Amino acid sequence: MGQAAARRAVKVTTTGDAPAFPVVAPHVVEFAPPRNIAIGAETPWGVGAPLSRLLPGTTAxxxxxxxxxxxxxxxxxxxxGSGGRPLVLVVRDAHRHSWIADALARTLAVRPDAIVVExxxxxxxxxxxxxxTYGATRACGQAAAELIAGAAVPDRHQRALAA
Known part of the structure; x- marks a missing residue:
């Protein structure tokens, strides 16, 4: 039930620089904000692990x-470590941590084709x-990984922005 809800919650927004799904063996960079009482070291989150299972050769x-x-x-x-491969940038609480927002902006200036998973x-x-993904659970990471690996995105969850 949780996985089905996570899949329904995902929303994809694209611009003119959008890559096509599925991507091949991307390089995933997860920006890890400080742990807190809600998300500790034992809380699984991210896209690297599930994407590695779905797309062999993925690095994270x-x-x-x-x-x-x-x-x-x-x-x-x-x-x-990206070596020109597709790039997936995974953020959590970027609006709360200036170092994440800065690194994300600088990286996108060099690689505007990157997929950003929030x-x-x-x-x-x-x-x-x-x-x-509207959440940082294991199910949310799996849902995002499935989309990147080629699962269909429901029309109601897609939005294109002018480039």
Whole structure:
């Protein structure tokens, strides 16, 4: 039941730079905000693990504030390991953490074709393709991964923005 609800909740917004689904073996970068009482170390979240199961060859890295602290070019650190493959940027609470918003904006300036997956409450649409999951549970990550791997997106959950 939870997985079905997560699939129904996903909303995809695209611009002129949107990649086509399915993508092939992407590089996934998950921006990990600080843990809190609601989401601790034991809480599974993200898209890297489920996407790796669906698309063999997918690589994933999770970056925290300390990983990008002092970087003169956060985008270079984020893009490290992508090798020109499709790029999936996973954010949670980007509107609450300036380091996430900054790294996301700088990375999208270099790779506007990246897929942005926003886990939790979506605040701003960014990237060529923006996937809002409206939650950060394992089921939400699985639902986003299925879309990226080629599952059909219901028409009522798609919106195109002018490029």
């Amino acid at each position: 890295v999770r970056l925290g504030a300390d990983d990008l602290a002092g970087a003169s070019d956060p985008a270079a650190r984020v893009l490290d 886990m939790g409450v979506p605040v701003a649409v960014s990237g060529g393709m923006h996937v809002a």
